[in-house]
Amino acid sequence: MSGSTDSHYLQQAERCLTDLLARLDTFDPDELEADLAGGVLKISFPDGRNCILNRQAPAQQIWMAEGATAWHFALEAGRDAWIDTKGRGELRQILATVLSRRLGRPIEL
Secondary structure (H helix, E strand, C coil): HHHHHHHHHHHHHHHHHHHHHHHHHCCCCCEEEEEEEEEEEEECHHHHHEEEEEEEEEEEEEEEECCEEEEEEECCCCCCCCEEECCCCCCHHHHHHHHHHHCCCCCCC
């Protein structure tokens, strides 16, 4: 991985995680709490369960885990979209689905 490619990946990943944190900070803290530190976005729910998103610089991906399920997202060239490497969708859409299920109401990110 070249220095410029690595720098681009880090900028895009940080921008994505920071934007998600800003959106999650609008939720009622009784529904969820979100914290971003060291490239890890942790979403905590009142039942003690978590959803974790983190940068994986060596793979140039963002990984997400919730319960027993994990996703790996790569930045799609030419678009500002993080797409699941197994073809299951885009990060924001998948996270919105997870949050909708966890909170029992439709969520859009």
